[in-house]
Amino acid sequence: MEIYLPIAEMSVQWIVILGMGLGVGFLSGLFGVGGGFLLTPLLVFYGIPSGVAVATTLSHITASSISGAVTQWKKRAIDFKMAGVMLAGGLVGTGVGVWLFAIMRRAGQMDLVVSLTYVPMLGIIGGIMLRESLRTLRARRSGNAPARIHPVNHVWIHGLPLKARFRQSRLYISVIPPIVIGFLVGAMSAIMGVGGGFIIIPAMIYLLRMPTNVVIGTSLVQIIGVAIVTTLLQATSNYAVDIVLAAILVVGGVVGAQFGVRAGAKLRGEQIRFLLALLVLAVALRLLWGLVVTPADFYSIGGS
């Protein structure tokens, strides 16, 4: 069952692609992350040119995020004001990211930059989440009331100007941290074809101290905005969006996401955070492996 992709200019087994979309969609519904950080490497591993993989993954992220966001919206678990503020930073970040993307592609250092930034970032985030979720799990098992997430005193965050009230998140904080987080995530999404949920969610929980129930819906809205704009930029500047590949991924993704959301409803917050931490650490280890292990072939063929 092969199908020819007009932009990637190659034939693929569509059932394999559908399976990838389904699996990653499930995780995305479960954790509220776009899943791009898994899907892009999977597609590249399958043999899709990395430019096409980065650009096309964004369609999958858009669709599965919308699917999840509608569900969250019905539960009134979205802070639209927070999402809007982050998106403002995100769009600027996207522009910067597309520019950096072009520079790194020319220098042939795409893989290196991706790995070098991913490994410490994923390692730190995964490590913090793993420790925190394990502590909460243990506390619950021993019968104690689950400890609140230990408040780190971010005095500097509260000292920043431009404070605004985020009713849905029950927060009164400066808009600067959400804009900066949005900017970083927007840049990443253009460079690596990831939505950035795995950065946004921990940042919202641990830095901004948003309640866990609003975090997933709000990050989905921010991710949708960034993914749509990045798709348009990639389509116009790199001609790299493959709509046939996108359609297959999207069908798998949206179905998987629905099952993911349902599975997520059966789990407690700390259990979800524990599983997400393991996933994030696994990806970090995989990338680290690629950096330090002697390659089988020292030469590789890249695009022009």
Added chain:
Amino acid sequence: MRRAVLLAFLFLASPAAAEQLVSGVSQDLIQITSTYKGSDIVVFGAIEGQEPGEPRTRRDIVVVVRGPESDITVRRRDRVAGVWINHDAAKLSGMPAYYFLASSRPLKDIAPQNALTHYSIGLQNLQPDTVHSHHDYEPFRQAALRHLTKDKLYTETGGVEFLSETLFRAHVPVPAGVARGQYKVEVYLFRDGEVQSAQSTPLFIDQTGLERRLYNFAHNQPFGYGLAAVAMAVIMGWISSLLFRRPT
């Protein structure tokens, strides 16, 4: 370019030769559709004007199919501070995107090295027109040959069959990952290490139908195409959330 001039010259020169080559290709157009998963073309032909009773072993056929010229960038990884990074690169311009060679005997038995180099017959005799590199590009060229051979885009086999004293045939596999564009099917008749006669036939590989339209859409109206991709994702995501409305 040099090759084309040589071929033209051979065409003009060949009527004088005693033996003539007549060849054909089973297809002159390969259309890539949504279910395309590679195909096979057959190159066939005959040697005409052969003197009777002459031993066959002195004549050889080489079939070469070349894809459109492309730029190939090869990068080498080196260890820097414990981490493997792409360090050096070479850009080889004017290498064919696809190269298939079938011969009736091993190339080294057919013709001397300078003749093979002249017509760029054989993978080892494929040279880029221009090279952008700070170093000796030979290891980079070898790496390109190795990778493209692994992807079945470069092939060198002994697959020319003689059906009789004069009739020959070769199967040319065209894998799914080939580039679109104009290909050239070249058939060479060697005798005593020299090209006696040669023919070149164009072969076109192109997308067709929906694939063609999507490709054109993406390149001619990229913004509209991007919007279409976004709209598709948004609508499918939204529909799925309606279809899978949770029972609670």
